[in-house]
Amino acid sequence: MFGTYLRRELVNRRRQTLIVAIGMALAIALVLVVNSVAGGVKAAQAVALQSVYGVGTDITVTKATTAADTNGGGQRFQFGSGSGNATGGTRTFTRNRLTVERGVTTFASTAVSTVAKTSGVKAATGVLSLNDTDFTGQIPQAGSGSGSRGGFTPGATRPTGGPDGQGGSAFGVDSFTVLGYDVTGAAIGPLTAATLTSGRALTAADSGKDVAVLDSDYATSAKKKVGGTISVGGTTFTVVGVVKSTSATGASGSNVYIPLATAQKLATQTGKVSSVYVEAASANDIGGVKTALQKTLGSAMTVNTEADLASSVTGSLGTASSLANSLGLWLSILVLAAAFLLAVLFTVSGVTRRTREFGTLKAIGWSNRRIVGQVAGESIVQGVLGGVIGLAVGLVAILVVNIVHPTLTAGTATVGRTLAGGFGGGAPGAAPGGFGEGGGFGRAAAAATTTAAQIALTLPVTAWVVLLAVGLAVLGGVIAGAFGGWRAARLRPAEALRSVA
Template sequence: MFFTYLRRELRRRRKAALVVASGLALGIALVIVVTSVSAGMTQAQGKVLQSLYGLGTDMTVTKAQTPPAEGDTTARPRFRFDAQGEGDANAGAEQSSDLVMPQGFQTLDASTVDKVSGQAGVAQAVGGLSLQVMKVNGQFKRGEFKRAEGQTGGGAATKPGATGGGQGGTVEGGGADFDVNSFSVYGADVAHPELGPLTTSRITSGRTFAAGESDAAVAVVDSAHATKNKLAVGSEVTVKGTKFKVIGIATADSGDAAANVYLPLKQAQTLAATPGKITTVYVQAKDSQAIGSVKQAIQKNVPDTTVTTSADLADTVSGSLSTAASLASTVGTWLSYAVLLAAFLVAGLLTSSAVSRRVREFGTLKALGWKSGRVTGQVVGEALVNGLIGGALGIGLGLAAAYAITAISPQLTAQLAGGAGRGQGPGGGGGGMMRSAQQSAGKALDIALTAPVSVSTIGLAVALAVAGGLIAGGFGGWRASRLRPADALRRVE
């Protein structure tokens, strides 16, 4: 009887039921969209931070560069080339020089890794050395001495340095032509491959380092750098006269690699003439909820260092990603709540109004023996079905909107302030000369926004639909429970 009457009443009042369901559907769909976009923002920010941290890395320990003293030129990059005399058989030959310098931060003693590992709450710590390599290749060319017109001599031209008997003339041609190329190198601890920037890349060709290759002349090259320089597995990379065999090609999952070339840590220390030195300690905490206390312990017990967590880096994210995240978390959230509240109120008022128009109906049912609880249950049942219909429509609309956002994948730009995370460019007086345009401006990434819909979001939508139906039914049921059979008789015409 209950379901028969329920089906008949919903069919008879289709327009009113559709209005109530549509209002609830709009509010529920908006909640789904805002929730899914917020989840997409979180994922996008995670990709940005993942490009700075290795998988499982919770924080990094570094030491800021000390500004050079006034007049100190020892930190400036210097390139030395052999002076070749006039009779030198190698005169005019191509010359090459490599400069390898720690990049971004001042070096730390490798024992810092053990100090950090000994702090309470630290699960694991691994050291790494970030380097910048600057290669200069080219040659000097001699010029020719041309006598002035009208002068006589033993020839039309002599080598520079000839006296020419005091005769006038000019030196033409000659000079220097050098090519400058720079790339980044990261020294990885091959015994602990689970931490560090290389973990943000996947090996797409060849293999990664083996635990026993700390002294091996092997390298893993980023795919973009390999393509640019036509490198493949089995090729050789020369750094400061040392040849390293390429054993693997790595592709960064975030689209931006930590370095162009990865070497075993010991090899990188040898190239930079910094034995036993590192630039960064990558730290994994035992409990992700205790990162704050671990940071405080490291700052207290490992002095003169800077501890940076993912939360610290998140505060430096700017650009359209930050703006969109702010809109999703503030304006979008409050807007969805406001629309949902309005939908609940409208549903409740419409249900209550429908009860007012059914006074004679409910009064007659009571006169026939229906209890107030049965009448109230009938009204609540109708409202609950309206809510479920609205929930189904809202879930459909929300999923369609989320799918459209994911399909379009609008691009968001995330800009990290320079100096955050892994430093930008080598230190010292020549740092500015070596930085690329991207590094000097900070780390910038383009992230495609998605709107993932989780099972919990669908569950929330169903709960809201049921809540909307119950609220609307509560309004109407309270009104219906107050009706008396006499009211029906008074309104009979």
């Protein structure tokens, strides 16, 4: 009887059934798509972060930078009056510096073992992020007639010397990132997101040695090969291997990888690291491990989970993330609430319209439970119907997105960077030159701020999301049914019949 009555009601009141089901379907489809987009964006952010922190890194520990930790602003290269080599009227200067990356503060590597001993931590490894900068400059040698300060005076002797032979100057800066990491077999870290394309990886036997592994993109641009050499901090390193990032972004965590002990020694940072990469024992307890680490290490240290680091991802991926997490979430809640309200209103008004019907059923002996069950059953079926339609619509929308594969740009502030450029200039009045020729500092600096990567957005459909959609649809039906059933149960048969007598 229950099934027959339910079916007849839904079919004969198909307009109401359709309105409630479509309202619910829209809400469910939206929830499904927003959840899926959020999942896709999260996965894309993880991909973007993987290139920096490697596969498996759940948490990073760094030291918060204070004013005392800063290196006094940007790079400075100072030269005395007799510095450099003078040849043919040109004085050439070169300087190399290997420093801790700007904005990064080092701390004692004992923190690594402290972290490793913390409950819930599966693995921990320390790294030291460095920046190698080579400065080259050419200026006219003193006394070669570079002209008077402030401009060229007509009739004066034309300036000579300098790289252009006309009293001009040229400066070049070449910079690359260097990462010192634990070569004793750490299971996590940046190189877990890279594969060897030639040569070999660094091993425990390389600890303290002047050997390096290069990122393939950097190796190509710097024309370096396995067996060749590279100067890091003024020391010549043998290139033993070249790696390529396996992350979808293709970006690598650093340009040059060297043993941690070597990096510490070269940068005069013995016993120091700049980050600790942490893998939690359980993916479900990352928040708990973060809390434990923060408590153990104190407030001077910054403990970030992947979710915290996701905020560092910029570009359209960042925009998509904030859209999915803010606008999408609130829109879903709003539409869901509207759909639930619609279902409740239609159910309650349906019960009011059917007062005579329910009064009659009570008169012939139907219990309140049976009537409430009937009303709730109708609402739940309407909700489930909406859920199924919404699920289908949502899945089609997700499928369309996955076929289109929209590409998002992701910028990560700490992704490896190469800085190469310089500025040059001719002497006043000399032919063409001026700042910017050959690439100015401004352009080089901009390139260094972020590395943009293209990531194709793929929307995942998990069983959890499907269950959520179906669950919400049933919940909507239950809520509407509860209100409608409550209203029907309150009807007193005598009054219900009197109202139509």
